[in-house]
Amino acid sequence: MSASRIEWTEVTWNPVTGCSKISAGCVNCYAERMARRLQAMGQPNYARGFQVATHEQMVDRPLAWTRPSTVFVNSMGDLFHEDVPADFVERVFATMNAAPRHTFQVLTKRSGRLAALASVLPWPGNVWAGVSVEAADYVRRIDDLRSVPAAVRFLSLEPLLGPLLRLNLTGID
Numbered sequence: 001m002s003a004s005r006i007e008w009t010e011v012t013w014n015p016v017t018g019c020s021k022i023s024a025g026c027v028n029c030y031a032e033r034m035a036r037r038l039q040a041m042g043q044p045n046y047a048r049g050f051q052v053a054t055h056e057q058m059v060d061r062p063l064a065w066t067r068p069s070t071v072f073v074n075s076m077g078d079l080f081h082e083d084v085p086a087d088f089v090e091r092v093f094a095t096m097n098a099a100p101r102h103t104f105q106v107l108t109k110r111s112g113r114l115a116a117l118a119s120v121l122p123w124p125g126n127v128w129a130g131v132s133v134e135a136a137d138y139v140r141r142i143d144d145l146r147s148v149p150a151a152v153r154f155l156s157l158e159p160l161l162g163p164l165l166r167l168n169l170t171g172i173d
Helices: 030-040 086-097 111-118 140-146
Strands: 011-013 070-073 103-108 127-132 152-156
Touching (some): 111 127, 111 140, 127 140, 140 152
Parallel strands (some): 103 127, 127 152
């Protein structure tokens, strides 16, 4: 568990680290800069820098946390990155299912993969799903999010790079 300075969460959990750029919102990625810093400091989970990596030793970590927390899942990567095996995503979801005292916030820019895997994942009430929408070109991610049977569906509109006029927020919490 890492305490977070992100205003909408309490702690972060990173069973996956690393990512690759897929949209304009990725240009100044804070996680990429932080991963390089952690790599230089010798942090083992960042031995590969910002290349996508799964960390088996992190999967069960929330089960040991006794204080109920709001948990941002993968602040340093994207759980739905195409290089993350589906069975690993399923194990992460099994952990979230087994830890109902926590609220897990799963945020992705890869809404298509989120929607594709949603039907095989357990969606307990403590797992929220969200997508990042940084400009009008990416509003389609909201449609993918609507198909996910999460108890709470949320948006992150940052970095906001352009106007988002007349968003259809039907089905978004």
